[in-house]
Amino acid sequence: MLEFERVGFSYGRQPVLTGISLTIAAGEFIAVVGPNGAGKTTLVRLALGLIRPTDGAVRLFGTDSSRFRQWSSVGYVPQRANASSALPISVDEVVRSGLAGQLRPLARVSSTxxxxxxxxxxxxxxQQVRRRxxxxxSGGQQQRALIARALVTTPRLLFLDEPTTGVDAExxxxxxxxxEHLVNIEGIAVVYISHDPAGFAGLAxxxxxxxxxxxxxxxGSAPVSSASHPGA
Incomplete structure (x- = not known):
């Protein structure tokens, strides 16, 4: 699904990531932790092709990220921001908007x-709140609506950035x-970025x-290879 081959990235002369090599397979649930500013978001931006590596290569489904075009196979939910109170859009419309890249102007959604x-x-x-x-x-329902939006294109790889921030226990x-359904039933690979270990305990x-x-x-986790940390 995703491969980093000896990837490095720098902002100007300031290195952020160095010699990263890792792979993510179908159906894997990978949790990514680390302090603020460590490079977690940079790692995701590299995976999504939003920035190019300074060194090495990033591949999605075997294709270099700079040439990858099947973005419907990749879902991304950024850190949650509170929706504007002036936004007159329903849950149904939020989810449907995830199909915008697949629809021609004024076209209706297909039966599929x-x-x-x-x-x-x-x-x-x-389903019970789709018209609202x-x-x-609630914050948790908003977050699930954004995840549903990312899932509507039937992605095979899903990135979640701090999905439990600002939501309650329920x-x-x-x-x-x-x-659990997405990973165990649908076989979607998940990259879950979080400071909250309870959110991914038993899943990752x-x-x-x-x-x-x-x-x-x-x-206790499987190894990741790194050019400057042999055997790590």
């Missing part, structure tokens, strides 16, 4: 796309159940820490 919308609303537990404005939802439980097959320009396995 409608079925997918229904499916992701059900998986994320949002996004601003009327919302975390609902989110966890949804993620590997926990990786971004620290001092390296991506290192947390104790």
């Amino acid at each position: 796309q409608r079925e997918r919308i229904e499916h992701v609303l059900e998986v994320m537990g949002l 404005r996004i601003t009327q939802l 919302a975390k439980t609902a989110l966890r159940a949804s993620l 097959q590997r926990v990786l820490e971004v620290r001092d320009g390296q991506v290192l396995p947390v104790s």
Whole structure:
């Protein structure tokens, strides 16, 4: 699904990541931890092709990220921001907007796309609130709506950046159940960035820490190779 081959990245002369090599396979749940400013977001931006590596190569499904075009196969949910109270858009419309890149102007969604919308609303537990404005939802429901939006294109790889920030315990439980379904039933690979270990405990097959320009396995997790840390 995703491969980093001896990847380095610098902002000007300031190195952020150095010699990172790792792979993520279908159906894997990978948690990424690390202090603020360590390079977690940079790692995701590299994976999404938003920035180019200074050294090495990033590949999505075997294709260099600079040439990759099948972005419907990749879902991304950034850190949650509170929706504007002036935003007159329903949950249904938020989820449907995830299909914008696949629809021609003024085109209607197909029957297959409608079925997918229904499916992701059900998986994320949002069917009962689909007609409500996004601003009327709790923080946890808003977050699940954004995840549903990312899922509507049927991605095979999903990035979640701090998905439990600002949500209550009940919302975390609902989110966890949804993620279990995505990984165990649908086989989606998940990269889960978080400061909250309880959010991914028991779900993550590997926990990786971004620290001092390296991506290192947390104790008990599978190894990650790094050019400057042999055998790490």
